Amino acid sequence: MVGTACPLRVGLIKINRLVLIQALRETPVSPDPYRSWGRYPQARQRVRFQYRRQDPLPLPADETESVLPFGNGRSYGDVCLNDGATLIDARPLDRIIAFDPATSVLRCEAGVLLAEILTLGVPHGWFPPVTPGTRFVTLGGAIANDVHGKNHHRAGTFGRHVRAFELLRSDGSRRVCSPTENPGLYRATIGGLGLTGLITWAEIRLRAVATPLISQETLRFEDLDAFFALSEESDQDYEHTVAWVDSLAVGKNLGRGVFIRGNHAQGIPADPPKPPRVRLRIPCDLPPAAIGHAPLKLFNAAFYRSHPTRWQKKRVHYASFFYPLDGIGDWNRIYGSRGFLQYQCVIPEAQAREGIREILERVAGAGTGSFLAVLKRFGDLPSPGLLSFPLPGVTLALDFPNRGRKTWDLLAGLDAVVRRAGGRLYPAKDARMAAADFQRGYPDWHRLEALRDPRFDSGFRRRVHGAET
Numbered sequence: 001m002v003g004t005a006c007p008l009r010v011g012l013i014k015i016n017r018l019v020l021i022q023a024l025r026e027t028p029v030s031p032d033p034y035r036s037w038g039r040y041p042q043a044r045q046r047v048r049f050q051y052r053r054q055d056p057l058p059l060p061a062d063e064t065e066s067v068l069p070f071g072n073g074r075s076y077g078d079v080c081l082n083d084g085a086t087l088i089d090a091r092p093l094d095r096i097i098a099f100d101p102a103t104s105v106l107r108c109e110a111g112v113l114l115a116e117i118l119t120l121g122v123p124h125g126w127f128p129p130v131t132p133g134t135r136f137v138t139l140g141g142a143i144a145n146d147v148h149g150k151n152h153h154r155a156g157t158f159g160r161h162v163r164a165f166e167l168l169r170s171d172g173s174r175r176v177c178s179p180t181e182n183p184g185l186y187r188a189t190i191g192g193l194g195l196t197g198l199i200t201w202a203e204i205r206l207r208a209v210a211t212p213l214i215s216q217e218t219l220r221f222e223d224l225d226a227f228f229a230l231s232e233e234s235d236q237d238y239e240h241t242v243a244w245v246d247s248l249a250v251g252k253n254l255g256r257g258v259f260i261r262g263n264h265a266q267g268i269p270a271d272p273p274k275p276p277r278v279r280l281r282i283p284c285d286l287p288p289a290a291i292g293h294a295p296l297k298l299f300n301a302a303f304y305r306s307h308p309t310r311w312q313k314k315r316v317h318y319a320s321f322f323y324p325l326d327g328i329g330d331w332n333r334i335y336g337s338r339g340f341l342q343y344q345c346v347i348p349e350a351q352a353r354e355g356i357r358e359i360l361e362r363v364a365g366a367g368t369g370s371f372l373a374v375l376k377r378f379g380d381l382p383s384p385g386l387l388s389f390p391l392p393g394v395t396l397a398l399d400f401p402n403r404g405r406k407t408w409d410l411l412a413g414l415d416a417v418v419r420r421a422g423g424r425l426y427p428a429k430d431a432r433m434a435a436a437d438f439q440r441g442y443p444d445w446h447r448l449e450a451l452r453d454p455r456f457d458s459g460f461r462r463r464v465h466g467a468e469t
């Protein structure tokens with residue numbers, strides 16, 4: 001790295017420890033730090049820590065026991081779980097190594113959270129190139145799931161902005177991977193679900209921003225056709241676009257929702273909006289009635305009507321725009337002690353209207369609905385990753401409380417729609433997809449398998465390889 005004289009680089013390194021400690025304190029701590037976000041499935045694992053990137057991999061003495069890196073557990077299902085075996089907690093790898101504003105390249109350890117990159121970077125005008133809907137994810141986790149954000153139509157996935165990383169394998173070797181050095185491992189590790197080795201550090205390219213603010217515009221729309229029209233129009237001029245959809249609306253209201261679009265703001269107003277603070281924390285697992293049909297219908301209708309029929313424009317802090325759910329600590333507990341399942345699919349462009357319509361009809365017809373129902377049109381920028389989730393088309397994400405057989409049957413019906421439309425499900429959100437659906441949706445899985453580290457495994461991998469039923 002170059003640029004030792006630049007103020008930001010010096011600033012980052014000098015204030016690194018102080019600011020990181022503060023940022024970590026702000027990070028909500030889950031009651032059980034080695035669960036996934038959906039709290040299903042449950043897994044029992046031994047945990048080892050990777051304290052320093054120079055240390056050897058902390059492998060169990062039993063050579064038959066597998067390991068899996070663990071980031072911050074913000075995956076919903078079992079890609080970050082390794083039932084009956086070992087997790088390597090990568091969060092102690094929390095150091096910023098260097099930043100060069102001339103190239104906008106940041107090198108840091110893989111356990112650094114996006115929240116920490118934002119805390120350090122935004123005051124100096126730097127922002128992650130792609131961000132998911134929570135900032136409490138590690139750099140390693142963002143690479144291993146090749147996450148996407150509201151700007152997929154402009155920036156593609158996170159993996160497109162990863163210049164290089166170091167992979168620590170179970171044979172003790174360290175491989176620096178980039179598009180030109182170990183390119184096979186580079187492609188397999190981006191979206192590689194933690195199976196190719198432990199990422200110790202990575203280099204990403206940040207994007208410049210003038211302010212911490214987003215010029216946000218919101219509008220409610222009346223049906224699915226309106227969503228498609230708004231997406232097409234907004235993707236031309238707005239870097240970030242997404243929609244919330246009322247998953248209980250039926251008939252002529254099917255697919256109604258709220259469209260949200262925004263660009264990074266250029267100037268700071270005299271009285272800039274403040275960053276939101278964590279105001280609310282769910283203190284315990286809520287009873288199932290709290291998220292039943294009646295409260296959900298009321299909530300959805302009220303939320304829909306609280307938005308205007310003409311574009312409402314305002315400047316908001318980036319945290320309100322990108323991370324509204326981070327404002328409610330432990331919000332996953334509203335689904336109760338049995339946990340919940342997120343269902344995120346992508347339907348290719350040509351089948352998107354019909355496929356999404358049918359899924360929404362089935363969900364509304366089952367009367368279950370979903371608090372969180374997000375629609376987003378993906379662009380066509382390819383990812384370097386072998387198993388990256390996005391396809392040109394439309395993605396829909398829905399949350400369902402785990403009500404056992406009833407939920408499973410509904411989701412099996414949705415699988416059939418996705419299958420017919422040539423779509424696929426997102427491993428980062430998944431806890432139940434069938435091996436056949438995974439292998440059809442990700443035809444390159446054999447290539448990842450060939451480069452997998454033989455000591456690395458996960459509950460997800462065993463399931464989608466048919467090793468578990």
Ligand SMILES: Cc1cc2nc3c(=O)[nH]c(=O)nc-3n(C[C@H](O)[C@H](O)[C@H](O)COP(=O)(O)OP(=O)(O)OC[C@H]3O[C@@H](n4cnc5c(N)ncnc54)[C@H](O)[C@@H]3O)c2cc1C
Nearest residue numbers: 071072073074075132133138140141144147148193194199
């Ligand atoms: C509220 C919320 C909103 C979300 N919104 C989005 C969204 O908009 N878009 C999106 O794409 N995702 C989204 N997600 C999912 C989340 O971004 C991903 O699951 C992310 O990968 C989680 O990162 P993590 O650090 O918590 O990793 P974990 O969940 O702990 O692990 C994820 C994977 O990364 C691997 N891994 C972790 N660290 C390393 C390492 N150092 N080396 C190698 N492998 C490693 C693990 O083995 C596992 O396979 C959202 C999640 C939540 C809770």
